[in-house]
Amino acid sequence: MTATAARSHIHRDNLLTRSLSFLSSQEVILFFVLVGLIVLVGTSNPRYVAERNFINILNGNAYIAVAAIGMSMVIISRNIDISVGSLIGVLGTLSGSLAINGYPIWMSWVVPVLAGALVGAVIGFLVAYLRIPSIVVTLGLLSILKGGLITITGGAWITDLPKDYFLAQIKTPPVSLLGLNLPEIPSPIVFMIVLTILAALWMRYSMTGRAIYAVGGNAEAARLSGISEKRIIMTVFIINGLTVGIAAVLWATQLSIIQSTVPAGLELQVITSAVVGGVSILGGIGTTVGAMLAAILLSAINSALVFIDVSPYWFRAVVGVLILFTVLVDLLRRQRSRASARG
Amino acid sequence: MTTTLELTNISKQFPGVKALDDVHFEMNAGEVHALLGENGAGKSTLIKIISGVHKPDRGTIRMSGQPVQFNNPREAQAKGIATIYQELSLYPELTVAENIFMGHAPRRKIGPLSIMDWRTAFERARELLASLNIYDLDVRRKVGSLTVGNRQRVEIAKALSINAQVLIMDEPTAALTEADVLRLFEIVRLLKQRGVGIIYISHRLQEVFELADRATVLRDGQYVGTKLVKDTSEDELISMMVGRTIDNLFPKLDTTIGNPVLEVRNLWNKPLCRDVSFQVRAGEIVGLAGLVGSGRSELAQTIFGFTPAQSGEIILNGKPIRVRTPGDAIRLGIAYVPEDRGTQGLVKQMNIRENASLAVLRSISRASFIKRAEERNLAKRAIEQLSIRAYSTEQVVNKLSGGNQQKVVVSKWLASKPKVLIMDEPTRGVDVGAKAEIHRLISELASQGLAILMISSELPEVLGMSDRILVMREGRVVAEFDRKDANQQNVVSAMIRESSAPNGTTAPEGVLQ
Numbered sequence: 001m002t003a004t005a006a007r008s009h010i011h012r013d014n015l016l017t018r019s020l021s022f023l024s025s026q027e028v029i030l031f032f033v034l035v036g037l038i039v040l041v042g043t044s045n046p047r048y049v050a051e052r053n054f055i056n057i058l059n060g061n062a063y064i065a066v067a068a069i070g071m072s073m074v075i076i077s078r079n080i081d082i083s084v085g086s087l088i089g090v091l092g093t094l095s096g097s098l099a100i101n102g103y104p105i106w107m108s109w110v111v112p113v114l115a116g117a118l119v120g121a122v123i124g125f126l127v128a129y130l131r132i133p134s135i136v137v138t139l140g141l142l143s144i145l146k147g148g149l150i151t152i153t154g155g156a157w158i159t160d161l162p163k164d165y166f167l168a169q170i171k172t173p174p175v176s177l178l179g180l181n182l183p184e185i186p187s188p189i190v191f192m193i194v195l196t197i198l199a200a201l202w203m204r205y206s207m208t209g210r211a212i213y214a215v216g217g218n219a220e221a222a223r224l225s226g227i228s229e230k231r232i233i234m235t236v237f238i239i240n241g242l243t244v245g246i247a248a249v250l251w252a253t254q255l256s257i258i259q260s261t262v263p264a265g266l267e268l269q270v271i272t273s274a275v276v277g278g279v280s281i282l283g284g285i286g287t288t289v290g291a292m293l294a295a296i297l298l299s300a301i302n303s304a305l306v307f308i309d310v311s312p313y314w315f316r317a318v319v320g321v322l323i324l325f326t327v328l329v330d331l332l333r334r335q336r337s338r339a340s341a342r343g
Numbered sequence: 344m345t346t347t348l349e350l351t352n353i354s355k356q357f358p359g360v361k362a363l364d365d366v367h368f369e370m371n372a373g374e375v376h377a378l379l380g381e382n383g384a385g386k387s388t389l390i391k392i393i394s395g396v397h398k399p400d401r402g403t404i405r406m407s408g409q410p411v412q413f414n415n416p417r418e419a420q421a422k423g424i425a426t427i428y429q430e431l432s433l434y435p436e437l438t439v440a441e442n443i444f445m446g447h448a449p450r451r452k453i454g455p456l457s458i459m460d461w462r463t464a465f466e467r468a469r470e471l472l473a474s475l476n477i478y479d480l481d482v483r484r485k486v487g488s489l490t491v492g493n494r495q496r497v498e499i500a501k502a503l504s505i506n507a508q509v510l511i512m513d514e515p516t517a518a519l520t521e522a523d524v525l526r527l528f529e530i531v532r533l534l535k536q537r538g539v540g541i542i543y544i545s546h547r548l549q550e551v552f553e554l555a556d557r558a559t560v561l562r563d564g565q566y567v568g569t570k571l572v573k574d575t576s577e578d579e580l581i582s583m584m585v586g587r588t589i590d591n592l593f594p595k596l597d598t599t600i601g602n603p604v605l606e607v608r609n610l611w612n613k614p615l616c617r618d619v620s621f622q623v624r625a626g627e628i629v630g631l632a633g634l635v636g637s638g639r640s641e642l643a644q645t646i647f648g649f650t651p652a653q654s655g656e657i658i659l660n661g662k663p664i665r666v667r668t669p670g671d672a673i674r675l676g677i678a679y680v681p682e683d684r685g686t687q688g689l690v691k692q693m694n695i696r697e698n699a700s701l702a703v704l705r706s707i708s709r710a711s712f713i714k715r716a717e718e719r720n721l722a723k724r725a726i727e728q729l730s731i732r733a734y735s736t737e738q739v740v741n742k743l744s745g746g747n748q749q750k751v752v753v754s755k756w757l758a759s760k761p762k763v764l765i766m767d768e769p770t771r772g773v774d775v776g777a778k779a780e781i782h783r784l785i786s787e788l789a790s791q792g793l794a795i796l797m798i799s800s801e802l803p804e805v806l807g808m809s810d811r812i813l814v815m816r817e818g819r820v821v822a823e824f825d826r827k828d829a830n831q832q833n834v835v836s837a838m839i840r841e842s843s844a845p846n847g848t849t850a851p852e853g854v855l856q
Contacts, residue, residue: 225755
């Protein structure tokens with residue numbers, strides 16, 4: 001993770017400050033918190049660190065990390081999308097419906113992703129061109145999707161899915177390296193890692209990525225620098241739609257039954273991953289790698305509660321504390337840099 | 344006559360600037376006292392001290408002979424000092440009566456509760472307005488639906504509701520129509536008869552002569568003098584306001600001036616860009632002077648495509664061009680260093696490298712990916728060329744000083760290799776050293792053949808740097824001076840005098856908030 005980890009905002013005049021700034025980056029902190037958690041819970045209950053359990057933790061929540069990629073970009077551009085949970089529900093149902101109605105399997109995987117991008121384009125248009133705040137647009141969309149889904153499907157479950165529909169259950173072929181049997185990795189984890197790295201590289205090295213940071217950091221300065229804010233907002237929401245679409249397919253294809261409802265509180269998990277991952281809710285700062293690590297951390301905490309015999313109802317409280325803590329740290333960092341600017 | 348308000352030896356220092364230095368001011372009951380001075384002379388600081396927003400570092404404030412101290416605006420209000428700022432500070436979603444009694448509404452008791460007494464509030468609001476001869480204003484209407492003139496009347500009523508002894512009016516006529524101005528004058532005279540002292544700030548000297556009893560002039564934070572209006576003249580007041588010393592300026596380099604690069608013909612962009620025509624030639628620095636709000640920045644942003652023109656022609660190197668967005672302007676070779684580097688110039692979370700390349704990302708990218716090495720070199724060159732004091736290209740701009748931040752903004756625009764460079768207040772809020780360096784840079788760029796349009800509110804800067812000076816007022820270019828003919832007197836005179844206006848004295852429509 002080192003290569004993509006630190007989108008460092010601190011000067012690198014020498015090795016010491018460079019290492020310090022790297023070590024104090026959100027991504028590295030998250031990584032060590034994650035390792036600490038695993039060691040701590042692992043010593044009290046060794047089953048927690050068993051290979052199978054760990055892969056299950058990652059696998060079951062990878063789709064959240066995938067959705068958090070797009071969400072990170074949206075928040076970095078100083079917008080928000082609170083409709084992702086509903087959209088995942090709708091696109092997942094769409095995927096399953098296509099599969100049981102005799103469409104080719106590949107279509108049930110691809111069409112929801114394209115539909116996600118289309119919805120993203122509509123949100124982007126409303127936000128960029130009609131200047132409706134994104135929180136309002138996506139709040140409206142959330143209700144429409146939620147209500148619409150129940151009305152159309154009547155809450156009926158989708159069962160009897162074709163056998164080769166289950167994309168999320170495909171695993172990498174077993175590999176033996178130096179006599180060691182490496183674990184077979186399920187496809188959601190592969191998607192999560194590959195997409196996160198691609199997105200991180202794109203955000204860091206592409207013109208558009210840079211423009212997204214600029215628009216989120218100071219929209220007026222960006223516009224005066226010749227960046228089209230409208231185009232950037234469109235782009236961000238379309239990419240968000242794509243990752244939501246992929247997340248929806250991974251979510252739908254991991255179980256043998258699709259419940260045709262919207263997973264409760266899913267949008268909050270996605271937003272939480274981005275925020276805890278170091279994406280500033282005020283825009284302009286953050287990375288997709290941080291968001292992925294935070295998504296993993298959240299699912300590791302959720303599972304850990306079970307293993308140390310704490311009621312899983314505590315999970316939400318723990319998440320809440322994490323959100324407040326990271327936002328507080330973000331604000332303190334900003335204040336410190338503002339204070340030193342006066343000197 | 345009794346002295347209601349007296350300020351002696353008032354000094355106030357802000358980081359890096361001495362805003363007021365040993366200033367005096369006094370006012371009698373029933374007097375209209377004009378406060379005059381150029382942009383940045385210290386008028387705003389003085390009224391903020393009187394109204395309790397700032398505390399003076401030194402000096403005493405007396406009211407009716409008694410020394411007073413204001414820790415906040417509320418304490419000043421309690422002593423009967425009310426202020427009407429340029430931007431009216433009303434709540435648009437509340438009614439006239441609610442605005443008037445904001446913070447001190449009449450209350451009545453219902454058992455243990457003390458609740459707002461609406462009937463009394465409406466009644467007293469109506470009485471207050473009637474006492475100002477205002478009968479056509481519904482106290483139940485929302486303030487947001489009122490005209491600017493009516494909103495100002497609400498502000499005045501609000502001031503009276505706290506029994507103001509001293510009323511400060513900051514540029515009260517700046518946004519008013521002719522009819523509203525006349526009504527305002529009536530109200531001012533009415534208040535005067537009632538013994539209210541009025542501190543009247545205006546750039547329109549005609550108004551001063553029509554309304555005021557005395558005028559106090561400030562210049563560069565210093566007290567210049569107080570005159571009885573009937574014993575003075577416009578010329579005398581103007582010469583008191585200017586006469587600034589031209590110091591710490593970089594000597595302008597001699598340049599050979601070439602062909603016209605930028606030409607603007609009959610450019611309209613209402614409200615603050617009205618039929619503007621001028622040209623800037625290669626190697627020439629054209630200074631654009633004018634009061635705050637005269638339309639200089641609006642003109643610049645129209646040329647730059649930030650607020651595209653409604654009509655008129657922009658010609659670059661002899662060819663008419665269409666500029667619809669800043670992106671168009673940048674591609675065509677026009678650069679704009681904006682007025683406020685914090686909100687318009689920099690992305691503060693980004694480092695020097697990322698800010699310096701922001702306007703030229705396209706030209707340093709291949710297949711839409713930024714070429715890192717080229718970007719780093721660009722930033723390194725910027726740091727060298729402008730002697731930006733920073734550890735490295737990776738330093739976050741938020742941690743730089745004002746002057747160095749400004750240099751980063753300038754470097755961003757030089758990176759775009761412009762043919763025309765528009766600079767809006769290029770040295771605002773930078774220290775003396777950085778200022779001289781920026782002046783040297785502007786001069787050097789011009790000598791390399793760049794056409795430069797420089798907006799500045801600092802007269803010495805305009806006079807010292809420009810080959811030619813254009814003066815704007817109310818959206819029009821009202822005067823033009825050659826370097827050798829320009830002096831403080833005639834430039835300021837063009838900035839503020841109504842009489843030389845080509846098209847009457849009405850305020851531009853639509854500048855109202």
